[in-house]
Amino acid sequence: MVSGLKWSNQVANETQIMTVSIWRESGDDGRFEEYEVPARENQTVLDVVAYVQQHIDPTLSYRFACRVGMCGSCAMMVNGSPRWTCRTHVSKVVADDQLEVAPLRNLPVIKDLATDMDPFFEKWVAAEAVFHPSKTRHDPMAAITPDDPMRIAASEAIECINCAVCYAACDVVESNPDYFGPAALNRSWSLLNDIRDAGQDVRLAAVGSNGGCHNCHSQQGCVQYCPNELNPTLSIAGLKRETTKALFRRSR
Amino acid sequence: MLDLRLYMLQRLTALIMAPLVIGHIAVMIYAVQDGLTVGEILARTQGSVAWFLFYGSFVVAVSVHGAIGLRVISFEWFGLKGRALQLFSWAIFALLFGLGAKAVYAVTFAGGGL
Ligand code: SF4
Numbered sequence: 001m002v003s004g005l006k007w008s009n010q011v012a013n014e015t016q017i018m019t020v021s022i023w024r025e026s027g028d029d030g031r032f033e034e035y036e037v038p039a040r041e042n043q044t045v046l047d048v049v050a051y052v053q054q055h056i057d058p059t060l061s062y063r064f065a066c067r068v069g070m071c072g073s074c075a076m077m078v079n080g081s082p083r084w085t086c087r088t089h090v091s092k093v094v095a096d097d098q099l100e101v102a103p104l105r106n107l108p109v110i111k112d113l114a115t116d117m118d119p120f121f122e123k124w125v126a127a128e129a130v131f132h133p134s135k136t137r138h139d140p141m142a143a144i145t146p147d148d149p150m151r152i153a154a155s156e157a158i159e160c161i162n163c164a165v166c167y168a169a170c171d172v173v174e175s176n177p178d179y180f181g182p183a184a185l186n187r188s189w190s191l192l193n194d195i196r197d198a199g200q201d202v203r204l205a206a207v208g209s210n211g212g213c214h215n216c217h218s219q220q221g222c223v224q225y226c227p228n229e230l231n232p233t234l235s236i237a238g239l240k241r242e243t244t245k246a247l248f249r250r251s252r
Numbered sequence: 253m254l255d256l257r258l259y260m261l262q263r264l265t266a267l268i269m270a271p272l273v274i275g276h277i278a279v280m281i282y283a284v285q286d287g288l289t290v291g292e293i294l295a296r297t298q299g300s301v302a303w304f305l306f307y308g309s310f311v312v313a314v315s316v317h318g319a320i321g322l323r324v325i326s327f328e329w330f331g332l333k334g335r336a337l338q339l340f341s342w343a344i345f346a347l348l349f350g351l352g353a354k355a356v357y358a359v360t361f362a363g364g365g366l
């Protein structure tokens with residue numbers, strides 16, 4: 001690590017400095033460390049993290065790719081709330097000149113700010129949030145009009161970037177490790193509204209199982225934080241409704 | 253944790269309880285308007301099949317509904333799992349059902365001529 005003194009001299013040339021507290025390491029070694037960075041008028045939380053890694057401690061681990069809110073890889077806890085850091089301006093979230101950046105909640109930490117996303121995506125598979133093709137390339141394309149109610153329902157849920165912000169915001173995920181969580185169920189819902197999908201029965205069974213949609217408390221923590229303004233709670237309500245309907249269909 | 257079966261059971265019991273609670277409160281407000289004694293209440297309820305069914309089904313619904321609700325809370329908040337969770341849920345059910353059944357018995361059976 002570059003010595004703190006050298007660093008302070010460097011920042012002294014900037015007009016203003018700001019303290020950022022960043023989670024380092026993982027497990028028993030995990031702790032917050034403070035860094036002084038320039039307080040620029042226009043910078044994102046990801047800019048600050050990158051600054052620390054590029055100018056103070058090159059061993060800082062974190063994840064990002066697109067920097068424009070498309071790839072969903074940069075999510076972290078910022079002052080206690082899950083955020084996509086590449087699109088979160090420091091000025092919007094800084095509190096008393098303090099910024100605290102930690103790895104995403106509800107996921108195992110690999111090191112520093114990088115979490116292990118495996119459990120998150122394993123639950124997508126468990127929730128049948130995967131497409132089951134029903135046609136081959138030789139079949140004609142399915143005709144779906146833009147005003148089809150199912151197409152509209154699917155469209156409302158479709159712009160998910162897999163950032164796991166909602167997963168980190170969900171208290172049920174925290175207390176119930178088996179719960180699939182808002183993102184997986186939201187995707188499952190958009191696929192349930194896809195007439196080309198041939199796996200609706202297994203999907204309904206999956207989302208109605210122990211880790212499924214019926215665990216949701218509908219308190220909308222996911223909605224509050226989803227950076228793409230999706231409404232996983234609404235999607236989950238749709239799944240609850242459809243699993244209930246399927247139950248009556250079966251018993252007839 | 254909460255699968256479709258338990259979820260449905262909890263919704264169903266809520267559906268049963270709602271009109272019964274409203275009925276209970278409405279009758280209470282109506283009946284006590286000119287003052288009412290324990291004796292007068294019991295005179296109407298004891299031996300009445302209708303009141304037995306009314307409060308009987310309420311007790312069953314409450315026991316199931318409460319047991320499922322507390323099951324979720326004890327799992328999510330206190331990490332109760334597996335057999336312990338199963339036992340706890342059934343114990344809550346038995347407790348609520350026992351207390352409720354005792355009350356229903358006292359109000360609609362005991363001393364009456366059913
Ligand atoms: S509404 Fe459901 S999925 Fe969303 S945060 Fe709450 S419990 Fe989680």
Ligand code: SF4
Pocket residue numbers: 072159160161162163164165166167182183186225226227228229230232
């Ligand atoms: S639903 Fe929203 S918060 Fe959740 S993973 Fe998708 S984009 Fe991120």
Ligand code: FES
Pocket residue numbers: 064065066067068069070071072073074075084085086087
């Ligand atoms: S880096 Fe791609 S969404 Fe933030």
